[in-house]
Amino acid sequence: MSAGEPVPDKPMPGGATGQPDSTAILSVRDLRVDFETDDGVVQAVRGVSWDVYEGEVLAIAGESGSGKSVSVLAAMGLLPPDARVSGSISHRGRELLGMPEKKLERLRGSAMSMVFQDPMTSLNPVMSVGDQIAEGVRVHQKLKRHQARERAAELLDLVGIADAARRVDAYPHEFSGGMRQRAMIAMAIANDPDVLIADEPTTALDVTIQAQILDVLERARQAVDSALILITHDLGVVARTAHRLFVMYAGRTAETGMIDDVFEHPVHPYTAGLLAAIPRLDTPRGRRLIPIEGSPPSMLAPPPGCAFQPRCGRASDLCTKYPPPPLTLVSPPAHLSACHHPLDPQQSTSPLQNPNGEDSDA
Amino acid sequence: MLAYATRKLLISIPVLFFATLVAFLLVATVDPIAEQRVFLLSQPGGAEQVARLEASLGLDKPLIERYGTWLGDLAQGDMGASTENGRAVTTLLGEAIPVTMRLVVAATVISVVFGVAVGVISAVRKYSVFDNVSTFFAFLFFAMPVFWLGAVLKDLGIRFNDWWGHRVFFTIGEQSPRLDADFWGTWADRAGHIILPALTLILIQLAATSRFQRSAMLDVLESDYVRTARAKGVPRRRVITRHALRNALLPVVSYTGLTFGTLIGGTVVTEVVFNWQGMGRLFLDSLLDGDVAVSQGWLLAVGVSVIAVNLLTDLVYGLLDPRVRHG
Amino acid sequence: MDDRITTALADDVVARSQWRTVAGRFFSHRFAVGALLAASAGYALTFLAEPLTGWSYKDLSSDLSQGPSSRHWFGTDTIGHDMFAQSMRGLQVSIHVSMVVAGIATVLGTVLGAVQGWFRGRVDAGVGLLVDFLLILPLLPVLMVLATRTRAIGGSSLMFVAVVIGLFLWAPLARVVRGEVFSIREKEFIEAAAALGASNTRIIFRHLIPNVMSSVIVYATLTVATAILVETALAFLGFGIQPPEVSLGALVDEGRDAARTRWWLFYLPGAVLISLVLCVNFVGDGLRDAFDPRQRRRR
Numbered sequence: 001m002s003a004g005e006p007v008p009d010k011p012m013p014g015g016a017t018g019q020p021d022s023t024a025i026l027s028v029r030d031l032r033v034d035f036e037t038d039d040g041v042v043q044a045v046r047g048v049s050w051d052v053y054e055g056e057v058l059a060i061a062g063e064s065g066s067g068k069s070v071s072v073l074a075a076m077g078l079l080p081p082d083a084r085v086s087g088s089i090s091h092r093g094r095e096l097l098g099m100p101e102k103k104l105e106r107l108r109g110s111a112m113s114m115v116f117q118d119p120m121t122s123l124n125p126v127m128s129v130g131d132q133i134a135e136g137v138r139v140h141q142k143l144k145r146h147q148a149r150e151r152a153a154e155l156l157d158l159v160g161i162a163d164a165a166r167r168v169d170a171y172p173h174e175f176s177g178g179m180r181q182r183a184m185i186a187m188a189i190a191n192d193p194d195v196l197i198a199d200e201p202t203t204a205l206d207v208t209i210q211a212q213i214l215d216v217l218e219r220a221r222q223a224v225d226s227a228l229i230l231i232t233h234d235l236g237v238v239a240r241t242a243h244r245l246f247v248m249y250a251g252r253t254a255e256t257g258m259i260d261d262v263f264e265h266p267v268h269p270y271t272a273g274l275l276a277a278i279p280r281l282d283t284p285r286g287r288r289l290i291p292i293e294g295s296p297p298s299m300l301a302p303p304p305g306c307a308f309q310p311r312c313g314r315a316s317d318l319c320t321k322y323p324p325p326p327l328t329l330v331s332p333p334a335h336l337s338a339c340h341h342p343l344d345p346q347q348s349t350s351p352l353q354n355p356n357g358e359d360s361d362a
Numbered sequence: 363m364l365a366y367a368t369r370k371l372l373i374s375i376p377v378l379f380f381a382t383l384v385a386f387l388l389v390a391t392v393d394p395i396a397e398q399r400v401f402l403l404s405q406p407g408g409a410e411q412v413a414r415l416e417a418s419l420g421l422d423k424p425l426i427e428r429y430g431t432w433l434g435d436l437a438q439g440d441m442g443a444s445t446e447n448g449r450a451v452t453t454l455l456g457e458a459i460p461v462t463m464r465l466v467v468a469a470t471v472i473s474v475v476f477g478v479a480v481g482v483i484s485a486v487r488k489y490s491v492f493d494n495v496s497t498f499f500a501f502l503f504f505a506m507p508v509f510w511l512g513a514v515l516k517d518l519g520i521r522f523n524d525w526w527g528h529r530v531f532f533t534i535g536e537q538s539p540r541l542d543a544d545f546w547g548t549w550a551d552r553a554g555h556i557i558l559p560a561l562t563l564i565l566i567q568l569a570a571t572s573r574f575q576r577s578a579m580l581d582v583l584e585s586d587y588v589r590t591a592r593a594k595g596v597p598r599r600r601v602i603t604r605h606a607l608r609n610a611l612l613p614v615v616s617y618t619g620l621t622f623g624t625l626i627g628g629t630v631v632t633e634v635v636f637n638w639q640g641m642g643r644l645f646l647d648s649l650l651d652g653d654v655a656v657s658q659g660w661l662l663a664v665g666v667s668v669i670a671v672n673l674l675t676d677l678v679y680g681l682l683d684p685r686v687r688h689g
Numbered sequence: 690m691d692d693r694i695t696t697a698l699a700d701d702v703v704a705r706s707q708w709r710t711v712a713g714r715f716f717s718h719r720f721a722v723g724a725l726l727a728a729s730a731g732y733a734l735t736f737l738a739e740p741l742t743g744w745s746y747k748d749l750s751s752d753l754s755q756g757p758s759s760r761h762w763f764g765t766d767t768i769g770h771d772m773f774a775q776s777m778r779g780l781q782v783s784i785h786v787s788m789v790v791a792g793i794a795t796v797l798g799t800v801l802g803a804v805q806g807w808f809r810g811r812v813d814a815g816v817g818l819l820v821d822f823l824l825i826l827p828l829l830p831v832l833m834v835l836a837t838r839t840r841a842i843g844g845s846s847l848m849f850v851a852v853v854i855g856l857f858l859w860a861p862l863a864r865v866v867r868g869e870v871f872s873i874r875e876k877e878f879i880e881a882a883a884a885l886g887a888s889n890t891r892i893i894f895r896h897l898i899p900n901v902m903s904s905v906i907v908y909a910t911l912t913v914a915t916a917i918l919v920e921t922a923l924a925f926l927g928f929g930i931q932p933p934e935v936s937l938g939a940l941v942d943e944g945r946d947a948a949r950t951r952w953w954l955f956y957l958p959g960a961v962l963i964s965l966v967l968c969v970n971f972v973g974d975g976l977r978d979a980f981d982p983r984q985r986r987r988r
Contacts, residue, residue: 038714078589101598109595116593121586126608126683135604136594171684187594380822388834505966507918509925510941510959517948517955620824627829631922635945645830646926649837657834668825 022093024051025194025227026075026112031087033070033079042299044070046251047087052195057221057228059242059259061235061274063296067251068231072197076114077104092194110140113188115217117200119180123172129156129183130168133190140191155186158223159216178209182216189220195227196220202237214241235278239263244334247271250296250307253327257335265345267330267337269312306340314341363680366687370676374669381665382436386429389657394419394445396652419445432658441662442655444648451659454644459663461536461640464552466629468560473567474618478611480568481575485583485610486602496572503569508628512562512635519558531558536638559636563628567621574617578610585609612683619675623668711903714979721975724968731965735781744771746778746935757953764953766943776958779937780965782930783917786851787969790916793855795909798862803897805863806870807889816863823860829922832857836928850930854919862908869901903980910973914966921962937962 020027033045045067052058060068073079075089075096089096091111096104116122124132133155134148143151149168156164159182172180181201188196198217202210214237221228230242238245238259245262247254247270255268266272273292294311297303306312309319318340327336330345393399395415402408402415416422420431435442441451484493503511519531532538532555541551582588583606591605592598633642641660648656680687716722739745742762750761750769757764763772801820805813835853873879874897882896898905921938923929930936937958944954 076593078592080584105595105597107595108593114593116586116590118586122590124587124591124605124609125685126612127605128684132590135591135596139595139597171688173685174688184590187590377822388831388838391838501967501970502963505914505963505970507921507925507938507941507959507962507966509922509938509945510962513941513945513948513955514959516945520949623825623827624829626827627922630829630833631926634926645833649833649928652837661830661834664827664830668827672825 020088020090020093020095021051022090024053025092026229027051027088027090028071028075029088029090031071031074031089032085033067033074034084035080036082036084037300040300043302044083044251044299045074046302048248048251048253050246050253050256052227052229054194055225055227056244057218057230057242058244058246059230059232059238060246060248061232061238062248062254063233065250065296065299066248067299068248069199071248072114072199072229072231076108076112076197077101078108078114106140109136109188109193110191111193112195112197113191113193115181115184115188115196115198115201118204119177119184120204122184123175123180125172128169128171129175129180130170133168133183133187136187136190151190152186155190156183158189159183159186159220160212161186177205178213181205181213185213185216185220189224189226192224193226195229196224197229197231199231200233201230203233210237217241235274239278247274250302251299252307252324253336253338254308255335255337255339256327257330257337258333261331261335265331265335267335267342267345268339269314269341269343270308271337272343273311314343316341363687366680367677370673370680374673377669378666381669382433382662383429385658385661385665386432387425388661389654390425390428392652392654392657394421394652394654436662441659444653444656446647446651446653446656451655454656455641455659455663458639458641458644461638462629462633462642464536464556465559465563465632465638465640466625468556469563469567469629470618470622470625472560473564473571474614476564477568477571478575478614480572481614482579482602482607482610484572484576485579488580493576500569500573503565504573506566508562508566508631509635511565512559512632515558515562516635530554533558534637536640555636559632559638562632562635563625566628567625570621571614571617575610575614578613579606582606582610608682612679615675615679615682619672622671626664626668711979715975718975718978720971721978724971724975728965728968728972731780731961731968732784735777735784738774738777742771742773744774746770746774747933748774754951756951757957763957764951766951766954772940772953772957775935775940776937776961778935779940779958780961782847782935783920783937783962783965786847786854786920786930787913787916789848789851790855790858790920791909791912793852794858794912794916795862795905796859797856798859798908799866799898799901799905800893801859802863802866803870803893803901805867807874807893807897813867817867820860820863823857824864826857828857828919832919832923833926833928836923847930847934850920850923851916854916858912858915858919862905862912865904865908866901869904870897873897873900907973907977907980910969910976914969914973917962917966917969 020029028051029049031045031048032043035042035044044065048067048071050058050060060071062068070079070083074083074085075091077096077099079085085097087097091107096107123129127135130149130152133152134145137143137148137151138145141148153164153168156167161167161179161182172183175183185201196217201217202213205213217228217230218241228241230237232238242259244257245259246256247262247268249270255262255266255271262271263275266275270292273290276290277292279289292311297307297310303309303320304323305321306315306319306324309315312319322340324338324340327338329335330337330342335345395412398415399412402411405411413422420428423431432442439452441455443450444454480496484496487493516533519533523529523531532551536555537548537552538555541548543551583602587609588601588605591601596605629640630642630645632638633640634646637643641664644656645660647653648660744750744761748769748771750765750771752761752765753769754767755761755765761771761773763776765771766775801816805816832854836850879892879896882892887895920929921936921941924936924938925942927939927942929938932939940958941955941962944951944956944958948955
């Protein structure tokens with residue numbers, strides 16, 4: 001984590017249902033998203049609040065089904081029509097929920113833009129890559145066809161596509177997965193967005209090019225000086241990219257804070273579990289990775305108490321009966337967690353920092 | 363694109379060759395002189411007459427040789443002559459094809475255009491009144507046999523004419539017999555004749571095409587690239603036309619090619635119902651009369667048209683889809 | 690307990706509960722269930738027609754060209770056939786023929802498609818050519834030619850017609866099964882079976898085909914509807930099932946000239962035919978929804 005990145009100087013509003021923060025670019029308050037299905041209502045997001053500020057990289061982490069993608073899709077207004085969204089999402093103080101589609105279209109792709117998980121399916125197969133980038137430019141800026149095309153070539157060059165001037169006419173199937181994701185990034189920064197959202201941008205790619213794509217993403221973000229929301233299940237990715245971390249479990253916030261705080265002193269057993277499961281080069285020999293046993297609950301009928309309780313070593317009766325308490329401050333400025341039985345930040349310390357390697361079989 | 367088109371054209375050559383074989387063999391074992399044979403063999407000295415007849419028609423030769431002769435003649439534009447009336451098969455086809463073509467082209471063009479439109483609107487306004495009504499009619503007409511729908515429309519047409527007191531719909535033939543009119547008068551008369559038979563084919567084709575287009579469109583509307591387009595801020599109308607429809611047309615294009623053979627079958631039936639003197643009648647009569655050369659020529663002509671239509675849809679597909687064009 | 694046995698039992702439970710889910714979804718589909726009940730009731734009625742009305746389809750009564758009445762529910766034709774008995778017989782024939790057609794086409798399509806997908810290479814290309822050819826083949830004209838041939842060898846019987854149609858209708862299913870096998874052949878359980886030395890036959894019949902059953906069932910239903918339409922169209926043109934056996938297509942053909950004067954001869958057999966095809970299509974639609982809830986209509 002580099003020095004000098006902008007850090008908000010006040011505590012996060014966290015789980016409180018207070019007013020949206022107008023100094024934030026995106027401010028989410030008490031967001032709930034339900035999907036009506038044949039089998040019942042799926043509660044994908046159950047009251048989540050977060051902010052993202054100028055120029056910062058916020059990572060939202062969690063397992064699949066934890067509601068992390070759904071909450072940003074709600075911000076973009078890209079959820080399917082059968083989704084019921086409540087709460088508040090505001091962009092620089094303007095409420096996005098309930099905004100007319102026409103107005104939202106003007107924000108999408110210009111103020112906020114998005115890079116999706118699977119570059120193989122996210123590009124239109126019958127349109128040239130250049131046309132797809134130029135289309136995004138021309139929707140928001142008054143440019144002539146050839147100007148938009150030149151801009152597309154510039155953007156492709158910026159994201160590291162060799163021979164970009166010629167490649168603008170190529171079709172997606174002529175690009176490799178990594179190149180397609182670069183093109184997606186080019187498309188996302190085409191209109192200098194305030195906030196760039198990347199939804200698992202490397203998950204569908206070859207391990208060998210994942211790091212490249214993260215670099216391209218960071219370079220692109222700096223080129224347009226935007227904030228980045230990085231959605232991932234991979235805390236390794238978080239560690240190398242993000243300033244701040246937001247951990248979700250079963251549609252709720254588990255823990256949030258600056259990367260160093262959370263990584264060094266995780267207090268939520270789920271976060272601690274996730275951290276213990278990351279393979280690292282500097283892990284002492286013989287120390288085992290500790291997986292989290294079990295799997296997340298069905299969001300059709302989430303358990304009444306803490307959703308993590310069945311998988312949690314610290315669970316008590318309290319956890320089965322009552323939902324976790326609201327987010328509480330662990331340490332200033334912004335480390336918060338919602339747990340009945342949090343770890344002691346001073347003692348707990350991450351297995352990364354103080355591995356109990358003694359019990360290894362080495 | 364040129365390489366793709368050439369490749370597709372080259373592939374159709376063996377298919378065409380195979381079609382000639384099938385057309386020939388399907389009919390070749392029919393005995394064109396079955397009735398005479400029975401009669402002659404009951405007469406004294408009939409066996410020799412039968413042998414002479416067989417020799418004149420080339421029936422004494424082995425099948426493969428007859429196929430070779432047929433193919434050779436075909437190369438010179440000779441498809442043989444009808445054993446019933448002695449007229450050249452090429453002449454008979456030349457008379458019948460334009461009649462049937464009017465019906466097939468009208469039905470295909472109209473059902474595809476409307477089918478795509480109805481399917482797209484249904485998908486975009488899923489579960490709306492429009493969608494529910496079109497779904498209802500699609501189910502109804504999809505279940506309807508061509509021959510029944512044709513006969514019902516014919517009956518309704520006659521009833522309407524009676525009620526109106528003036529003939530609005532023509533229900534018999536492809537044009538009025540002994541018609542003496544100028545160019546426009548002829549076509550006006552033909553238009554009056556084509557409405558009901560064309561409607562028969564259109565309603566059934568439309569049912570299938572619109573359902574097919576609807577589900578293709580629904581698939582595409584849920585695709586990641588449509589979401590990408592929306593994420594770029596592309597207005598809804600443009601997302602539907604530029605991104606969704608372009609892709610959702612692809613399966614419908616191949617579907618239209620694939621169902622052309624079915625349409626031919628439907629046309630045969632429709633022509634029978636409305637007493638058209640087109641390809642359907644020609645084929646039916648040739649089969650009932652055991653008129654081998656006509657049946658073979660007919661099957662070949664239809665085979666060629668099916669191959670041509672599929673070639674055409676392949677080319678359109680290539681124009682629409684760069685993956686295929688470049689592959 | 691042996692690990693393998695528990696795993697197998699667990700798999701079995703999962704499989705069974707999946708089928709139960711599918712069945713549950715199907716039975717919550719009102720149209721489909723109604724259509725299935727109606728079709729079953731219609732089929733039962735074809736056997737009850739004679740005991741109920743006292744008329745067999747072969748009977749010639751002295752009531753000529755009569756409209757529908759309590760004595761002749763669907764009226765009679767010019768030579769005194771009871772049209773209800775005739776229609777019910779035609780319905781029965783259509784159901785039997787279409788079942789045989791669908792049976793043959795489904796078995797051929799499933800096995801050949803799975804063989805294509807599993808062996809790939811030359812086998813795939815060879816069968817693929819045949820599939821492509823059958824897909825664009827104008828079926829009705831070809832069947833008409835074949836009918837003139839088979840009549841010569843005395844074979845216009847019901848079963849013969851069914852078998853011939855069945856031999857031509859397997860191509861769409863084969864194409865779908867091939868596609869699905871191409872994707873599941875890469876799955877671990879297939880690789881595991883192959884690595885354990887399972888024979889090709891065993892892999893195809895024990896592992897591949899059970900995993901494409903949902904498409905197979907949906908296509909089988911569609912084939913039933915197609916078969917009914919083809920059989921009746923052939924009979925309408927005079928190339929299908931021949932008298933004294935009854936086909937709804939032949940009944941419509943005989944009745945169509947009387948559509949204005951003796952409407953019952955034309956409209957009632959036609960209505961029976963359309964109702965049957967509609968029911969089959971509704972059942973097919975319900976099955977597809979049950980197997981693929983993504984496309985499902987919410988009520």
